[in-house]
Amino acid sequence: MKLSDNEKKQRSLEVAEDARQTRWEKASFVADLFKGEFNWSMLHPFPLQSEEDKAEGDAFLDKLEHIIKMHIDPDKVDQTGIIPPSAIHALAEIGCFGIKIPKRYGGLGLSQTNYNRAIALVASWCSSTAVLLSAHQSIGVSEPLKHFGTPEQKEQYLPRLAHGAISAFALTEEGVGSDPANLATTAELSHDGKHYILSGRKMWCTNGPIADILIVMARTPSIVVNGKEKKQITAFIVERNLPGVEVLYRCDFMGLKGIQNGILRFDKVKVPVDQIIGKTGDGLRIALKTLNTGRLTLPAASAAAAKVLLSGCRSWIREREQWGSIIGKHQFIEEKMSKMASYTYACEAITWLTSSLADIGKQDIRLEAAMAKYFCTEICSEIADDALQVRGGRGYETVKSLKERGENPLPVERILRDIRINRIIEGTSEIMKLFIAREAMDTHLRFIFPIMNPRTPLKDKLHNVSKAILFYTHWYPTTWVPSTPKMNTKYLSAMNRKHLKRLPALSRKLARTLFHTMGRHQHKLEREQMLIGGLVDIGTWLFACSSVLAYTEALALRGNSPHCQELANHFCQLAFEKIDLCFNEFGKRPVHSMHVVTDSILHNHYDWLENGIISTTEQTETRYPNLAKINVMDEKSTHIKF
Numbered sequence: 001m002k003l004s005d006n007e008k009k010q011r012s013l014e015v016a017e018d019a020r021q022t023r024w025e026k027a028s029f030v031a032d033l034f035k036g037e038f039n040w041s042m043l044h045p046f047p048l049q050s051e052e053d054k055a056e057g058d059a060f061l062d063k064l065e066h067i068i069k070m071h072i073d074p075d076k077v078d079q080t081g082i083i084p085p086s087a088i089h090a091l092a093e094i095g096c097f098g099i100k101i102p103k104r105y106g107g108l109g110l111s112q113t114n115y116n117r118a119i120a121l122v123a124s125w126c127s128s129t130a131v132l133l134s135a136h137q138s139i140g141v142s143e144p145l146k147h148f149g150t151p152e153q154k155e156q157y158l159p160r161l162a163h164g165a166i167s168a169f170a171l172t173e174e175g176v177g178s179d180p181a182n183l184a185t186t187a188e189l190s191h192d193g194k195h196y197i198l199s200g201r202k203m204w205c206t207n208g209p210i211a212d213i214l215i216v217m218a219r220t221p222s223i224v225v226n227g228k229e230k231k232q233i234t235a236f237i238v239e240r241n242l243p244g245v246e247v248l249y250r251c252d253f254m255g256l257k258g259i260q261n262g263i264l265r266f267d268k269v270k271v272p273v274d275q276i277i278g279k280t281g282d283g284l285r286i287a288l289k290t291l292n293t294g295r296l297t298l299p300a301a302s303a304a305a306a307k308v309l310l311s312g313c314r315s316w317i318r319e320r321e322q323w324g325s326i327i328g329k330h331q332f333i334e335e336k337m338s339k340m341a342s343y344t345y346a347c348e349a350i351t352w353l354t355s356s357l358a359d360i361g362k363q364d365i366r367l368e369a370a371m372a373k374y375f376c377t378e379i380c381s382e383i384a385d386d387a388l389q390v391r392g393g394r395g396y397e398t399v400k401s402l403k404e405r406g407e408n409p410l411p412v413e414r415i416l417r418d419i420r421i422n423r424i425i426e427g428t429s430e431i432m433k434l435f436i437a438r439e440a441m442d443t444h445l446r447f448i449f450p451i452m453n454p455r456t457p458l459k460d461k462l463h464n465v466s467k468a469i470l471f472y473t474h475w476y477p478t479t480w481v482p483s484t485p486k487m488n489t490k491y492l493s494a495m496n497r498k499h500l501k502r503l504p505a506l507s508r509k510l511a512r513t514l515f516h517t518m519g520r521h522q523h524k525l526e527r528e529q530m531l532i533g534g535l536v537d538i539g540t541w542l543f544a545c546s547s548v549l550a551y552t553e554a555l556a557l558r559g560n561s562p563h564c565q566e567l568a569n570h571f572c573q574l575a576f577e578k579i580d581l582c583f584n585e586f587g588k589r590p591v592h593s594m595h596v597v598t599d600s601i602l603h604n605h606y607d608w609l610e611n612g613i614i615s616t617t618e619q620t621e622t623r624y625p626n627l628a629k630i631n632v633m634d635e636k637s638t639h640i641k642f
């Protein structure tokens with residue numbers, strides 16, 4: 001049966017909605033922010049890492065630093081595409097593949113904060129190695145097993161993983177990127193009920209070509225709920241050496257040259273039934289829940305990359321002289337450098353805040369983690385681009401070329417290539433915004449869904465209407481009242497108090513704007529991505545500001561981060577500028593002309609604009625006339641070995 005575009009979209013939304021974690025068992029600072037409640041006490045005093053936890057991390061980090069410096073040359077990894085096996089072996093020996101696996105299973109049992117410190121350290125040296133470790137334990141087999149595995153599965157796999165058996169996470173397929181609704185990999189129960197027969201292909205699986213154990217998302221037979229087909233996506237633990245598991249191809253990217261990322265084929269692989277994680281149909285929910293903490297690694301890696309860029313540019317702007325002074329004294333460069341330092345500081349504040357919140361476990365951090373991922377990866381890209389500009393031509397030159405000419409080989413070009421993917425993996429920035437918006441609207445949707453649902457009995461509808469009236473008559477006026485919530489400002493500097501004072505009012509304005517926008521666009525709001533994105537951006541900058549203020553107080557009290565107040569001050573000013581801009585532009589973006597132009601692009605109305613060039617189609621046909629014959633995704637082709 002051929003589905004219309006609308007029906008396809010509806011199906012995708014249903015699958016996403018079904019995978020959602022619907023309950024809010026714990027409080028969330030960001031969820032409250034979107035309701036107009038600025039709960040400062042949830043962030044302040046900032047939960048700095050305890051001395052005890054830090055000491056445990058320090059001992060491991062010392063060993064880790066020694067190993068990476070001794071075994072890994074990041075430029076060689078970039079040039080050859082190989083992380084030396086001796087390095088992987090040495091990393092495994094000190095427990096790098098089981099950093100968060102509990103000690104009773106042979107892991108190091110370190111906290112999320114120490115794990116993120118380790119990834120940050122490695123990322124500052126070699127991004128490919130950081131991705132190897134993070135794909136293994138942020139989204140690989142160990143995390144979902146720790147939370148959703150049976151005792152037998154934990155006993156069987158966690159010790160192996162802790163000792164260096166490499167794992168990978170396989171969700172993406174050729175037709176399945178951000179939207180998992182059309183997963184084509186299937187798993188059917190065998191006649192004797194002992195196995196699932198797994199068939200399909202997975203794309204871009206990081207660590208896939210060298211993994212020992214994979215977590216594979218596949219479709220198990222749909223079930224019928226209320227007369228409607230409900231798709232089932234299930235998570236399987238799959239041993240790489242099972243007959244029928246085959247690596248078709250190792251992919252090569254713009255950056256992260258050392259990662260082993262590939263296309264895998266599963267040809268009627270017999271996976272024992274007890275290799276399901278959780279229950280059938282729980283796969284996506286498990287993946288999303290795992291990502292609530294898994295996503296915290298990318299902010300840590302982004303903060304680390306930002307620091308490397310900052311440190312390289314710091315020495316450069318002091319020594320490079322042009323037009324009669326060092327370039328650090330020219331205002332255009334000052335603008336970039338001050339932003340770079342303040343943004344780096346914000347990435348750091350958000351990273352350590354979310355890591356600590358994950359360790360403490362008292363708050364629901366699904367929104368904070370998504371915002372941390374969205375903010376830090378976007379900001380880090382901006383920092384890298386600015387760093388390249390500050391370095392001028394040298395920013396664009398490779399390390400190899402700089403080194404051979406006898407110049408300081410700062411790896412700005414490599415870092416820019418390496419970090420760009422962070423805005424795409426583990427949820428693209430666009431999908432992060434939609435995810436955050438969906439959760440932010442949850443309070444209102446809980447009232448609206450049952451009222452709008454034609455299947456809700458009239459009695460229940462009326463009950464929900466009266467519940468909604470009761471809620472909104474109380475809540476809505478509070479979004480206008482300029483009340484100052486009770487905030488513990490005892491240890492706050494005067495400057496921070498001034499910034500902090502603005503936040504509750506901005507949070508109330510955000511809540512009002514969200515509510516009005518939902519009322520105006522109702523079920524069509526889902527199409528208004530520019531509006532949704534604007535609201536999420538405001539919320540994200542508010543969260544960043546709050547994190548920075550709380551962090552600054554903690555650092556100031558500790559007393560070993562001189563001048564941190566200057567960074568906080570500059571960051572808050574930049575953030576308020578962004579927030580004001582978002583509010584001012586809200587609903588005023590040229591959405592109509594944007595739609596007209598894109599529609600014309602879709603209808604090929606601007607062919608003429610591409611005159612005078614050799615088109616991409618012509619380039620491909622001229623240069624690769626036999627492309628179809630060598631396509632490794634073609635079942636009939638001989639697969640390419642790497």
Ligand SMILES: Cc1cc2nc3c(=O)[nH]c(=O)nc-3n(C[C@H](O)[C@H](O)[C@H](O)COP(=O)(O)OP(=O)(O)OC[C@H]3O[C@@H](n4cnc5c(N)ncnc54)[C@H](O)[C@@H]3O)c2cc1C
Binds near residue numbers: 168177179
């Ligand atoms: C280096 C690398 C490593 C990876 N590692 C893994 C891995 O280990 N395991 C794994 O399973 N996958 C992995 N992936 C896949 C990665 O997760 C996907 O690339 C990502 O989910 C996006 O999917 P896509 O590339 O197909 O983009 P698409 O989903 O096709 O999206 C294309 C563009 O459209 C936008 N878009 C899509 N839907 C919407 C929407 N509803 N509204 C607005 N905009 C939209 C996206 O944001 C994006 O900008 C990896 C990819 C790379 C390149």
